[in-house]
Amino acid sequence: MGRQPCCDKLGVKKGPWTVEEDKKLVNFILTHGQCCWRAVPKLAGLRRCGKSCRLRWTNYLRPDLKRGLLTEAEEQLVIDLHARLGNRWSKIAARLPGRTDNEIKNHWNTHIKKKLIKMGIDPLTHEPLLKEATTPQHDLEVNHEDESQKAVCSSHVSSSVPTENSSTTDESRSSSDPGDDDPLMSYIWSETIFLDDSFWNSPATSGSGSCYSNLGLPSPEDNSEWLLDYRKDFGDEDFGVGSFSDMDMIMNSVDIGSTL
DNA sequence: AACCCGCCCAACCGCGATTTT
DNA sequence: GAAAATCGCGGTTGGGCGGGT
Numbered sequence: 001m002g003r004q005p006c007c008d009k010l011g012v013k014k015g016p017w018t019v020e021e022d023k024k025l026v027n028f029i030l031t032h033g034q035c036c037w038r039a040v041p042k043l044a045g046l047r048r049c050g051k052s053c054r055l056r057w058t059n060y061l062r063p064d065l066k067r068g069l070l071t072e073a074e075e076q077l078v079i080d081l082h083a084r085l086g087n088r089w090s091k092i093a094a095r096l097p098g099r100t101d102n103e104i105k106n107h108w109n110t111h112i113k114k115k116l117i118k119m120g121i122d123p124l125t126h127e128p129l130l131k132e133a134t135t136p137q138h139d140l141e142v143n144h145e146d147e148s149q150k151a152v153c154s155s156h157v158s159s160s161v162p163t164e165n166s167s168t169t170d171e172s173r174s175s176s177d178p179g180d181d182d183p184l185m186s187y188i189w190s191e192t193i194f195l196d197d198s199f200w201n202s203p204a205t206s207g208s209g210s211c212y213s214n215l216g217l218p219s220p221e222d223n224s225e226w227l228l229d230y231r232k233d234f235g236d237e238d239f240g241v242g243s244f245s246d247m248d249m250i251m252n253s254v255d256i257g258s259t260l
Numbered sequence: 261a262a263c264c265c266g267c268c269c270a271a272c273c274g275c276g277a278t279t280t281t
Numbered sequence: 282g283a284a285a286a287t288c289g290c291g292g293t294t295g296g297g298c299g300g301g302t
Contacts, residue, residue, distance in 0.1 A: 015272090
């Protein structure tokens with residue numbers, strides 16, 4: 001009765017992923033698509049549990065991930081969404097294309113939370129911190145920033161949630177964004193997708209399971225808009241896959257480039 | 261140079277919801 | 282319908298790294 005265990009508890013490797021493991025996982029997902037995580041480790045030849053594979057893929061290996069710090073606009077959007085949704089990181093991440101729930105959660109805990117506290121805003125309720133609960137020193141600080149605090153509160157709590165497009169408009173997006181600079185990712189991807197034509201001809205890329213779903217990308221039929229917006233807002237070099245010339249290659253290779 | 265400390269983030273853990281048998 | 286497993290999410294941890302002393 002019930003299902004089979006996803007993996008043997010014995011002999012399952014933990015800890016940081018190696019380049020070899022990453023390559024195996026990427027190759028497997030690209031040829032078979034994202035499904036049946038319990039079967040992935042065995043079929044891909046990995047001594048990991050399916051859960052770990054899913055996490056590695058969604059948080060690090062997915063080609064549509066943006067890398068680098070969240071922009072001011074993204075940060076603002078996260079604050080807005082958090083005010084409405086609370087700690088539902090996956091829901092918040094769904095509004096920020098290319099960002100993972102883990103990434104947003106980390107950013108919230110390490111940056112935004114502190115920022116809000118410093119501004120005298122309770123990161124949980126998004127209301128001004130109670131003065132009774134603050135130290136005299138903090139009190140002064142709160143008074144100092146009273147005006148900005150009010151502005152932030154009203155902006156955070158009462159403003160409407162911007163559209164995905166607005167989340168991507170940020171002229172301050174820094175040039176220091178690591179983007180495609182990660183040598184590991186460059187290596188993995190250079191050795192897998194774009195040098196491996198078989199991927200695009202693989203069974204998983206035909207029929208209902210297009211390469212977009214395989215890559216974790218929205219299908220162009222559904223989401224060519226956001227892709228265009230990204231291209232417009234960030235330019236080619238800021239897109240996670242590597243560049244839009246790569247993306248064009250993907251599009252063309254599956255004969256949907258005309259939708260752009 | 262050595263040590264300490266804080267920051268960052270990838271990965272793990274635990275749990276509830278969902279799915280499968 | 283019950284049991285057992287997967288899936289997905291949110292919370293937490295721990296190791297690497299850089300800056301300060």
